[in-house]
Amino acid sequence: MQETKDASSKPKKVNLSDHSSIKHLLDESVSEIVKSCGYVEDTKLSNLNLLIGTIVITIALFAQFYKKKFPENYNFLIGCITSYIIINGVLQLISYVKEKNAILFTHPPVGSFSTTGLVVSSKLPRFSDLYTLTIASADAKSVSANKPVELTRSVTKWFTKDGELVEGLLWKEVDGLINKYAREPKKSK
Template sequence: MAEKKAETGNKNAKKANLLDHSSIKHILDESVSEIVKSRGYVEDLRMSNVRLLIGTIIIVIALVAQFYKKKFPENRDFLIGCIGLYVVFNGILQLIIYTKEKNAILFTYPPAGSVTSTGLVVSSKLPRFSDLYTLTIASADPKSISAGKTVELTKSVTQWFTKDGVLVEGLFWKDVEALINDYAAEPKKEVI
């Protein structure tokens, strides 16, 4: 009976497979998104929407090529055009992912009532066969006058997980909130 209570008490606990780095990274990234949103930042979905639109175009091109009413020898030029468009749109999609998204897990607008005019880009890395999780917070528009300095946190995931793979959210929230506070802090002016 006591075991049952312990199980139901941890229903909301986030558990990861400690042997799968993707599972660990997913849990941590999901938690980072929750923390940033809880601080008043609203997620900017424009980049995701552009990717979805391009993906839809790619699927439509593939479907049109597959179900075109003429058979192969007659539709050869049409198929070549579809293949060309397919390659072009896939190239555009990969270019967006490589140049804009990189390791980003979250894009945000600036918080409501904020004096800054730029949101955040939250990125993370957990290299394969490594326990070091790197979280980076940067400005969505680094050229803006209101852009803050980029801040980074690198820590072993063993600091945040129990031996059973349960995320100790209090410790993780504390570290991520400290990083957000570090980003939001005003730079200290030097006294001459």
């Protein structure tokens, strides 16, 4: 039986000379694969970033549209600028400490005995064709956390010479990595 192709089943193409586009397409595809394996995205950190970003924008708007003109609002502007810098610093700290190279945070799969989800991270260094995908526990200190697993492959393995992503090959590799993570023995404490 032949399946009907819809808009979402169009082949995914990328400009092979655009490093950022390659990484973005691979990250997006990996996220789709992980979610299709029963993992639900955990959006708490994204929502926190959005909240902090909204606060920063609000501070900037207050500074811009404050009723008084410049010499009279000097102290108010200094307070807004200081708040803006501090809150932006917090946002950068969260990104540096918690997110790192993460492309996806998940909850544990439904029906699982695990109490922790996954952190899926990727790297594609500039001027390199080696894409590294890491799957680790969202809470490394949890009793149900497994050892992180990693896969490094050349992106040329997953793309045709025309820049079309061979999703079946990528799917097989990512699914295998998820299964390897699930089979890893628990770390000893």
